[in-house]
Amino acid sequence: MKSELKAIILLVAVIILAAMCSDNSDKSNKDYTPTSWDALRYSQEKIKGLLKSPSTAEFPSISEKAKHVSGSYPTFTINSWVDSENGFGAMIRSNYSCEVYYVDDKVGIRNIKID
DSSP states (O other): OOHHHHHHHHHHHHHHHHHHHHHHOSSOOOGGGHHHHHHHHHHHHHHHTTTSGGOOOOOOOOOHHHHEEEEEEEEEEEEEEEEEOOOOOEEEEEEEEEEEEEEEEEEEEEEEEEE
């Protein structure tokens, strides 16, 4: 009897935990409008992929990020920098610019320039 009660309590706990972790909201992704922060994060991931050593990439701090993004949905312009190791292991700063744009539910990047 005690083991059956423990099993029932455990099952109820698992169900409650699963319900708390699931997103039961009626909002769909179509209701969400990407922000300048989303565009900046997207650009950073794409820029990382172009670096010699992506794992060493260091971008501006959160307090600086606001001055690196202009524009508004659906097109944001990013003018920022990234510090990363070059092929010789030295940390260098590279300035970059690009446009992050949204069309329907898709995001893209264009006009990438890295100095």
